Amino acid sequence: MRRITLIVLLLFLLANQPVQADENESSLMLPDLGWSRDVDIGFISTAPLVTQGLVIVKGGGDSSKAIDPTMVAYRADSGSxxxxxxxxxxxxxxxxxxxxxxxxxxxxxxxxHDMIVTGWTSGQLTAHDLVTGNLLWNLSTSAPSWGITAQGLSIEDRIVWPTETGIIEVCAANGTIQNKYENDTIRTYRANIGMWYSWYNSTMDYGYLQGTESGNILKYDLNLTLIDQLNVPVIANFTGAWKIRTTPVMYQYDVSPEYPLIGLLTHIQGDGESRFVRIDWNETSAPQLIEYHTLGPGSATPLAGGSGTTPIATSAGVVEFELNNNGTLDPIVRWDAKDISGEIRPIQIGVESGYCFPQNTAEGSWYIATDSGNATWIPQHSDWVTAGCGSDLYVLAVANDASWLEVRFDLLDINTIREIADDTLGVESEPIEIENSEAGEDAQQNQQSSDSGGSSGIIILPFIGAALLAIFSYFAQQSDLRRQIQIGALLFTILGLLMAGSIYNSNIVGEPDEDSSDRLRISNAIPQLENELAMDEVLVTIHFPESYAPDHCTEGEIRLYETGEAWLLSPAPENSYCVLVAMIPVDAGQTVEDITLSSIDEFGLNYEVEQMTLGSFLQDIGNAEGGLDNHWWTYDLNGGYGTVGMADQVVEPGDEIGWFFEISEY
Structure with a gap:
């Protein structure tokens, strides 16, 4: 019987498969411990932020030692x-x-410029310069008890953040409030902002969700107008006191029988137990309980947004759910992590993705699970743990209530991490020589030198041939023979120019400057897309103007093919009426052409590639045929105009390819 795999908060449309685990699974090898620090800033109760070659930790301070709540930024490579x-x-x-x-x-x-945003128990939301830590702006919100304790979202140029008594939307540049909802009778605690999505008649809408300490779900539109309030315990007929301290999510569809209704999913915490609840709406638009599952006590909070593949975790273990053919959810315990409290965080280790669960005991540790195995990270100085793991493509970091920070990475990546940190800080550091690597580097340099010399020799050959033929033609007695020899010389010249152009593209022209094209880069507008990218994947985005958009691609819609998740840009940019997005695995040496055609195949669209003199040229995608109204397909790489043909531009994991159908300037 066919099943559709669903992890809690996973959009069920055949998304990435969940992490597998069983008793026979091999142990996971964690990266090397690069460095550790006694940060001495009190309890560290939220995950380190690993970004741009830096590791940033936040502690609650220690009034007994006259230590204020503090954030500290370190270089990820050295711990400086x-x-x-x-x-x-x-x-x-x-x-x-x-x-x-x-x-x-x-x-x-x-x-x-880059900045860090966070909330505080004072009720303030603050923004800090990533490079200097200087305060850029701050604003105060109502804090009758514990202030801001949850995570918000960066969406386009706005920041949406939960407060103790409501929700605010601020301008990212200066912190001015754009929209807000405030109600002094509600309280929220560690309940990150969730999302709701609905599709009716091929039209998508979305907004925000927020859980409260009384078990309510608040539903907002994009202007933060409260449009619904669901008392989950009342709807589910639960007795006793219940609270929501996780990230809710809601999906509603009216597209086809292939898109079953999921409804509202939330993890609600009671006295000595918790329950996973599913609610939907009946024919009269009244909310009704579809099902619930009793779980262990406590709850752990996934990232804000709630559209990622996040499992449920309690003190009793980790649970995932499968939607069976009867339309109900089957719970399956998949990992042996215990005593989980605090934050669930997705992580990346090498080319693998997985999850990190804080095991909150006096000898706290982190249970890390990936496709190939699991491991328990026990710090050198143990204490209680509620902070999740922080990670990027190279670095993995944890911290605990002992104010102890540990950072791991593959030592072979240290110079890459070093370069990223240097670029962020605007400095230049000497590369670190890695033991036993000199021979490999010499061999690589010799290979590059050999390739360069060989390329130069090959380029010269056609021109030598053309010169010899030109000389021979001078001595030819018959005009027809002379003409044929001259044609041959011309062909040799053309061949030499083509070869020179190809080698120029491959070896001389560098990658474009990031974010230099001023065209929409989707990962900047929707940062969580970049966060969900696996270690070995490239992000591909195809932007359609309104007149050429595929069927069922609505205005302002950004749709991720793998999961069916969608976001809305309002207003839609002129040449990005709708955008299709794919995450494509990349192998060494693959090019923009390879990855692009793979993504178009996944979208199920027709395309045409023409072989031009200077290489492959993407002519058509779907109804967007090159030449119509002088529109042509061109690509960006990481936000910069492509400088070479798509068959010549090699891509690497983490790159973003954006295709645009625009009026030619030439």
Whole structure:
């Protein structure tokens, strides 16, 4: 019987398969421990932020030692401290609102440079310069009890963040409030912002969800107008006190029988137990309980947004769910992690993705699970653990209530991490010589030298042939023979030019400058797409103007093919009426052409590639045929105009390819 795999908060449309685990599974080898620090900033109760070659930790301070709540930034490669920023007006000695990285952009409210945003138990939301830690802006919100304790979202040029008594939307550039909802009778605690999505008659809409300490789900539109309030315990007929401290999500479809209705999914916490609840709406638009599953006590909080593949975790273990053919959810315990409390975080280790679960005991540790195995990370200085793991493509970091920070990475990646940190900080460091690598580097240099010399020799041959034929033609007595020899010389010349152009493209022209084209880069508008990218994947985006958009591709829609997840840009940019997105695995040496055609095949669209003199040329995608109204397909690589043909531009994991159908300037 066919099953559709669904992890809690996973959009069920055949998304990435969940991490597997069983008793016979091989142990996971974690990267080497690069460095560790006694940060001495009190309890660290939220995951380190690993970004742009830096590791940033946030502690609650320690009033007994006159230590204020503090953020500290370190270089990921060396552990050198870069800056500290304090927040003395918080006095609770715990800070659990996560840190997020906000990238610069070109929209009205986009910041001019990278910054870090976080909330505090004082009720303040603050933004800090990524490089210096300097305070860029701050704003105060209502904090009758514990202030801000949850995570918000960076969407386009705005920041949406949950407060203790509501929700706010601010301009990322300066922190001015754009929209807000506030109600002094509600309380929220560690409940990250969730998302709701609905599709009716091929039209998509979405907004925000927020759980409360009384078990309510608040539903907002994009302007933060409260459009619904669901009392989950009442709808489900639960007795006792219940609270929602996780990230809810809701999917509603009216497309075809292949898109079954999921409804609202939330993990609700009671006295000594928790329950996974599914609610939908009947024919009269009244909410009704579809099913619930009783789980262990406690709850752990996944990332804000709630559209990723996040399992449920309690003190009793980790649970995933499968949607069977009867339309109900089957619970399956998949990992042996115990005593989980705090944050669930997705991670990447090498080319693998997985999850990190904090096991909150006096000898706290982190249970890490990936496709190939699992491991328990026991720190050198143990204490209680509620903070999740922080990670990027290269670095894995954890911290605990002992104010102890540990950072792991593959030592072979240290120079890459070093270069990223240097680029962020605007400095230049000497590369680190890795033991036993010199021979390999010499061989690589020799190979490059050999390739370069060989290429030069090959380029010369056609021109030598052309010169010899030209000389021979001078001595030819018959005009027909002379003409044929001259034609041969011309062909040799053309061949030499083509070869020179190809080698120029391959060896001389570099990658385009990032974000230099001023065209929409989707990962800047929807940062979680980049966060969900696996270690070996490339992000491909295809932008359609309105007149050439595929069927069922609505205005402002950004749709991820693998999961069916969608986001809405309003208003839609002129040449990005709708955008199709795919995450494609990449092998060494593959090019923009290889990855692009794989993505178009996944979308099920027709395409035509023409072989031109200077290489392959993408002529058509779907109804967008090159030449119509002088529109042609061109690509960006990481936000910069492609400088070479798509068959010549090699791509690497983490790259973003964007295709645009625009009026030619030539």
């Amino acid at each position: 401290e870069i800056w500290r920023a304090t927040h003395p007006i918080s006095t609770y000695n715990f800070e659990i609102s996560p840190l997020i990285h906000v990238s610069p952009g070109t929209m009205e409210c986009s910041p001019n």
